Amino acid sequence: MPMITLQYASPRSKPGLTETLAKAANDLSATILHKDPQVTAVVVEEIDPAKWFVGNASLAQQALASFWLDIRIVDGTNTREEKAAFVAATFARMNELIGPLHNESYVHVNEVRGDAYGYGGLTQNERYIANKLKQAVKAAA
Secondary structure, eight states: OOEEEEEEEOSOOOTTHHHHHHHHHHHHHHHHHOOOGGGOEEEEEEOOGGGOEETTEEHHHHTOBEEEEEEEEETTSSOHHHHHHHHHHHHHHHHHHHOSBOSOOEEEEEEEOGGGOEETTEEHHHHHHHHHHHHHHHHHO
16 A cells, blocks of 8 residues: 655666665565565666755765655554654665665655545545445354
């Protein structure tokens, strides 16, 4: 269910890096935020380090990498501690894969209402209700 958008700039570009970054983001979402990796979508975009600026200097000039990861999840499905652990683990994993990182690298856990977010034509609230009804029917049988 999560939608993850990852933009990154790194002087350490190498073949297969985009796929590795997508897998890392999905794995972190599954292990820390308990999201189903089979319904998690990830978009990865590489940006030229000469076009990413922090403090009026490009990452190319600073010889550093950076990233912006935005994950959309349903509000209230994760604790404050889980979200903090996700932010810390994501920073550490990105540092391993594309670093050394500029400290101004970001993770945004974007919590949205279940009635305003979904996939396959159904909101998350509709999925939740359908699942509860299915469980009630099974329990009654």
